[in-house]
């Protein structure tokens with residue numbers, strides 16, 4: 001690996017990772033009691049109230065923020081979303097449930113975060129689903145830079161974002177962040193089960209990561225990602241991909257054109273919602 005191109009993590013970040021790793025081991029070994037509010041009902045399994053980290057919804061009818069996806073870079077500079085190892089867990093009523101969750105930066109990150117808008121039925125959102133975790137460029141983009149400089153399905157590489165600190169496209173202010181429309185865990189599934197992902201690299205994310213243990217662990221080199229399904233009616237919002245966005249106060253935010261919901265990808269907040277149950281395939 002070229003360490004000039006792919007800067008090594010700061011000492012602080014390495015330290016935080018070490019602490020979080022230890023906490024994760026402890027949490028998993030005692031997690032049965034904590035048992036997430038996972039339920040198994042006739043309607044399915046693994047639904048219930050869950051607390052998550054979100055890009056804050058700041059305007060419009062969206063009831064809550066977009067769920068964040070923790071990220072990492074591999075040794076060659078390719079961007080990956082983190083999917084925790086699945087494990088079996090026994091509920092109080094004696095039934096068994098499969099969960100994929102881990103302690104990360106002081107937060108319990110669970111794949112329940114993505115169980116809404118129909119995604120709860122997708123193969124690639126089942127906790128033990130074995131899918132490709134690299135972020136890949138989507139065919140569905142209105143970003144000129146992405147259409148002209150990348151190929152559909154290509155893995156996202158850090159070098160493609162070298163200009164992130166000053167990037168702009170005439171929508172809002174330059175230098176807020178460079179976006180890409182991506183997919184995740186969707187290489188080998190039916191097209192209707194594709195997970196749309198918003199990836200942004202921004203100096204704002206880098207600065208926020210210096211102040212937050214969670215963001216230090218869940219973002220990498222200024223990259224942040226969200227499941228890009230509007231929490232209103234499941235449309236796909238966009239960051240700097242609509243000339244209408246400034247009219248709705250979203251020049252430097254994510255804007256959903258369906259009913260004008262606005263999300264701030266640089267304001268990550270804690271929220272709760274009721275994760276929808278997955279199809280009942282657990283024992």
Ligand code: FES
Pocket residue numbers: 060061062230231232233234235256257258259260261
């Ligand atoms: S604002 Fe209605 S689907 Fe996004």
